Amino acid sequence: MIINIAIGPISRKTMNDLHEYMTSFSPEPHTAxxxxxxxxxxxxxxxxxxxxxxxxxxxxxxxxxxxxxTPAI
Numbered sequence: 594m595i596i597n598i599a600i601g602p603i604s605r606k607t608m609n610d611l612h613e614y615m616t617s618f619s620p621e622p623h624t625a626x627x628x629x630x631x632x633x634x635x636x637x638x639x640x641x642x643x644x645x646x647x648x649x650x651x652x653x654x655x656x657x658x659x660x661x662x663t664p665a666i
């Protein structure tokens with residue numbers, strides 16, 4: 594499963610903290626990146642999404658895609 598999420602608005606420091614937390618505690622791998630001024634995460638499990646929501650409840654998370662494959666652009 595792939596879950597693509599737009600995050601924020603958040604600072605680059607907060608995104609770095611979030612990325613480090615997910616690297617340390619998430620049960621599955623993830624990808625964190627920026628496109629212009631927008632931060633994004635790509636998660637591979639619902640457990641990772643729930644962990645993110647629990648640890649960072651104040652951060653806005655917008656799910657862009659959730660499914661078995663990355664959407665075609």
